[in-house]
Amino acid sequence: MSFYSTSVSSTMATDKDVANDIVIPNPAEDSISDIAFSPQSDFLFSVSSWDNKVRIWDVQGGMPQGRAQFEHQAPVLCTRWSHDGTKVIAGGADNVVSMFDVATGQTQQLGLHDGPVKSMSYLQFGGSNSDVLVTGSWDKTLKYWDARQAQPIGTVAMPERVYTLDSRQMLLVAGTAERHIAIIDLGNPMAIFKTTQSPLKWQTRVVACYNEGDGYALGSVEGRCAIRYVDDEEQRKKGFSFKCHRQTNSNRAPGQPAQSLVYAVNSIAFHPVYGTFATAGGDGSFHFWDKNQRHRLRGFPSFQASIPVCSFNRNGSVLAYALSYDWSQGHMGNRVDYPNVIRLHPTSDDEIKEKKRR
Known part of the structure; x- marks a missing residue:
């Protein structure tokens, strides 16, 4: 299924379209794994x-300022913020889930896995309306954490090592090794609803x-995206996949x-207001897409360096x-x-x- 229902040239941006992006040089001393907005x-x-x-960075007024930092004992693979914006959470290859208090500057260990912590998300479910963190690990589990308790409030066995997860509303989806997708209804968070x-x-x-x-939406190493629905009937009507992040060898x-x-x-990042989405890839470009109309809204030129992560701020203006x-070529590809x-790209409605559709 092709996404290009409009001519490619009309949807392609130029270097001029990213000329006003705010640049933070050297925000880390090694590869960047994740970005999360408050x-x-x-x-x-x-x-x-x-x-x-x-x-933790602040770019109020367009001037980047480093506000704080905290450390793990090994590479940090993911980060998120609590809903009230007072805590920053991180998970790493040291198997630790840590929590940093922005006001006090104190870090505490929130939890522990038996393998690297690769992905996480904040949820709000249950009668308590308290923040619950879910973490996915290479130990083949999801764990739920409440900051007021030392032990996880729940553990769900996964089919394989967890590489990625995300949640919205009552839906939690985890992607694992061997191409398994585990879908969880947060009305019953301790059981897998469907695998x-x-x-792809x-x-x-x-x-x-x-x-x-x-x-x-799913993204894979083969330069493809899949648009998926939980309901089988809706999937038959609306589901499709498309190629992206590919170049012709000149x-x-x-x-x-x-x-x-x-x-x-x-x-892959969904716009919090419009529900359109961005993809970023190893080709060094990012693109904006509309899944409902099945076309690309705007494609951006390659920066000649891979983009491991992209993220919208809370209102989608950035x-x-x-x-x-992005470690696609292993240790050998990590040049000095x-x-x-x-x-930071200011987004326009255009x-x-x-x-x-006309």
Whole structure:
């Protein structure tokens, strides 16, 4: 299924369209793994990285300022904020889930897994209306945490190592090794509602839930996205997949057929207001898409360095994205001169708002 219902040229941005992006040079000393905005502030965000640190940045007034940082004993793979914006959570390859208090600067261990903590999300479910954190680990479990308790309030066994998870409303979706997708109804959070196999042929890199909580998008290493729905009937009507983050190899010999260079889809982020979404990939570009109209809203030029993660702020007025090594070529590909940069792109309605079909 092609996404290109409009001509490619009309949807392509130029270098001019990213010229006003705010640049944070050297926001980390090693590869950036995750970016998360505060739900209570437009310009406050946390950055986790392979240098064992989480840093909190503030770009109020367009001037980037480092506000705080805390450390793990190994690379930090994910970060999120509590709903009230007072705590920053992180999980890392030291198997630890840590919690940093923004006001006091104190860090405490919130929890522990038996393997690296790869992905996390904040939930609100149950009668207490208190924040519950869910963490996914390579120990093949999801664990639920309440900051007021030392032990997890629940553990769910997963089919394989958890690589990615996301939640919206009452939906929680985890993507694991061997292409398993586990769907959980947060009305019954301790049980898997449904497991399915990714429709994409290769390893799942990222899952992101729709704002409505009725489905999710998947991205894989083969430069493909799948648009999925929980309800089988809705899936039959609306589900599809499409190619993205691919380039044509221009260095081919005369007379040779064009080769397609395929890059991983590393990150998917849904716009909090419009429900359109961004993808970012190993080709060094990010794109805005509209799943309902099945077309690309805007494609951006490659920065010639992979983008491991992108994230919208709370009202979608800013997309943060990192230029950093994405580990797609293992340890060998991690060159000393690889950039570590975060850029903040001010989004316009023209780029990101759903366009009604003429």
